[in-house]
Structure formats: C-alpha cells, structure tokens
Amino acid sequence: MIPTLTLLASDTVQLLTRSPAHNFFGHHGGPAGEAAVEVVDALECIAGRGVRGDRFFDYRPDYKGQITFFALETFVQLQRELGSPLARPEATRRNVFTRGIDLASLVGSEFELQGVRFFGTEECRPCYWMDQALGPGANDWLRGRGGLRARILSDGWLRQ
Template sequence: MKIEIVALRISPGHNYKGRHGAPPESHPLLTLPEIECVAGRGIRGDRYFNHAPDFKGQITFITVETLAEVQGILKLPSLDFGAARRNVLTRGVDLNSLIGATFELGGVTFEGVEECKPCYWMNAAIAPGAEKQLRGRGGLRAKILGDGVLKTGWADLRVIQTAVRPAA
C-alpha cells in the first residue's frame, strides 16, 4: 500500500522530557528531506539516538489526519504539525493497526511497539485540551530493525508480520 511521508523531523535535544515543574527547553525541531535510520539505535542526529538498549521509541510516527482533526476540535486557526514532536508525519495509514506488527516503510524495517501516548506537555506544545484529544491516537512508537534512509514523499508500506493479539 502507498502512503505519504509528509515530513521528517529530528531534534538534537529534549525540550520536555525530565522538565516536570520547569519550563521547556528550546532545542530546535529540524525538518529534513530524509533521515538515516540505524537498526537498534534510532535516527542519526536525533535526541533518542543510542538512548538505551532495546528502546521502544527509536522512531515515532503521527498522522496528518489526526493532527488536523485535533486542530478542528480545538478550534485552532493554525497548527504547526511539528508541535507533537514526532519524527515521521504520515498520511493515509492507521498507525494503531501497526502496534505489534513488523512492517517495512520506504525500504526500512520497523517493529510497531506501542501507542506514543500523549503527555500533559501537549497542552503547552499544541494547545489546552490537546493531551485529551490525542489519547488513543497519539502516534506510534517503533523500533528500527533494519538500516536505511526514509525520504519524504510517497512510499510503500508493507506489513511483514501482523500483530499477534491475545484471544479474548
């Protein structure tokens, strides 16, 4: 299936992590035409590169559709889609369907680990009420299983192994 990689972003530092009770930092969010994904390590140049062994958030995804809906619900005149601080902004895919799945996007292999749950900082980064509106659709945290380069534009998404769901 073809999906669109709308934007690719990295940040060299943490603006919100570990900042409870303090103002956010001001590390820039860099928008790039391509990013280098390194298996088991993350995105070269990103704040989470080499963060920890087996780290679940080596790369993060969110959809344009979700952010546009949040913009409408919160009645925001505009929304910088980078405010969510996810690495990959996509169009045309249900990211929750990739939780627990192994998939390939643009020739790079990933394991969808879990929802990228929104935190209270979303209320500051986007607008009051954003955390609540993003619950259950805050994006996807994934591990990088194979080295490669992701580029903006249309890309093939192929599910290699579907999520194993426990029997009810």
Template sequence: MEAKSFNLFDKKMTVHHIYIAEKHNFYGHHGKDPGDYPMIELDEVECEKGMGIIGDRFYNYKPDYKGQITFFSLEVFEDIGKQFGLADLCPSVFRRNIIVSGTDLNSLIGKAFSVQGIDFLGTQEAAPCYWMNGAVAPGAEEAMKGRGGLRAKILTSGTLRKESRTS
C-alpha cells in the first residue's frame, strides 16, 4: 500500500488522554475470561519507530506490526457514553492508546500523518470486538462499527504528550 502524506496540525487534532497496558485483557483471550491488567494513564509516552509505545503490551509485538499504536476519537467516546446512558464511562475502557479530538480517524487509513512532530502511518480501523459488549454495555460492539479507532505504525520516534487546551 502506498502511503499518501497528510499533515495534521496541533490545532486540528488534540491529544486528551494517553494510555498503556502492560499485558492484554482481551487480545488472545477468546473463549477464556478476560485479563485484569489496567490501562495506565500517562501524561506522555515514548513512541519508538517500528516498535510501538515503550511499556505498552504491543511494544515489539512482531516485525512490521500494523497496530504499534492505536487512536480513538473523543467524540465517539462521548457519543457512546450518551447512547448507553453511561455518564461515568472512562475512555480507558476502549483499550486504545491515544484519545484525540478534531479529526476523522478513518480518513487516515492508508495515509502518513504527523502528530506533535511524530510521523505515523494509519493502517486500518481498530475494529470493535464482542468484548466491548461486556466492557462497555450490551450493543456497544454494534454501535462502534466503523468508529472503533485507528491502528497505526510509528514511522519516527518521539515523545507524545497529553495536551490541555481551553480554546
């Protein structure tokens, strides 16, 4: 797949939350109970080219892995919370690394883009699975179809930071 360049400026995409997990709760647990490894919220993470987020469960997972980092839309998170009447829903329940606002993540599939000076390649939707029905609410998997977030490869190393914006 040939990547098309697409530059995101900080004004368009804001990083609201950053999460890592040391181990998997759902991935590789089909037919078993989920794990109980928490998502850890951080103010910043080190993204390593071709490897992933240092300290995350997918770091150095396998060569050329398409999900070295995942992005999820704050707008989708808020919509799911409203749709299911979950006022106390936390974005970590979706088990995505970077919660952002200001862009259509699906538009980045197959494209190279930059966030805070770090280059990424959007590879595919982080499609929701049946575990979302238990982690969020019955029907969440269906409600998230086409809105599950973005899997990406890390093309350049750097530090990604949570932002606080009032504008």
C-alpha cells in the first residue's frame, strides 16, 4: 500500500476549470475546436471516472488523466519569459491550478487535497497546440513543466 501524502493548508487551489468538449485532442491535422473552458468555483471528482462535466469524464476505464493539475507559479513564469502577458491559465486546459505544490514530486504517489484522494500518474506533457493557445514557444518552454495527470481515487469536491 502506498502511503497517502496529505497536502498542507498552505498548498492552495487558485483556479478550477473544466472543458466540456475537446479543442485539441482528436483535431490533429485540422483546426482547433472552439469550445470554451469553464472557470468554476468547485469541481466534482468521481473516483475512477474523472471530473463531472469535463471532456475526459468516463473517457476510458482507469484513464491516467482523469484530472490535471498545473502550478500557477509556472504559468506566471511562462508569461514573463515568453512575453505573453495576455495568455490566460485556462488556455492550458488543465483542471486545477495550484500554488505552493511541487507537482512533479507527486508522480507515482498517492496524495490528498481537500479530502479527495488522487494518484499522480505522470507529467501532463504539453503538445504543439500550446503554441497556438498560449503563444509561440510555449510547447518547448513547457516541456518538463506541463503539470500533473492523476487518477481520482475517492469521490469529493475541490473548491477555490
């Protein structure tokens, strides 16, 4: 059994989003979709299924990207270094934007945030669409810093 790491109160959720439809996934070779990302006050996490209302909810059994996390500090650094002050965090299409959490350290670990348990499966690697969504050079800049993909292990709500 893997011990659960409970993230401290100082580790905060800054922004929550869900994307009801795909803009990039499945659009290779064609134009991006135009589905809006919803900024929400809370996300309902369903164990083994994903985030209710998100495009990957019930995508496939045991999917390793049922929920995604992204460090807001990384996003601010990207804006500064790429000169993209108008880029918005939700354009990354990640679900949970955090402050004060070393997301890379959670790969291969079970962790708990706001009473919901997760298992960090892998880095949420960027793709070439990031250059369109965030600005030229974003895909390369985000390599190794793209956030965290995770499985949801228990039902619950994340709130800002």
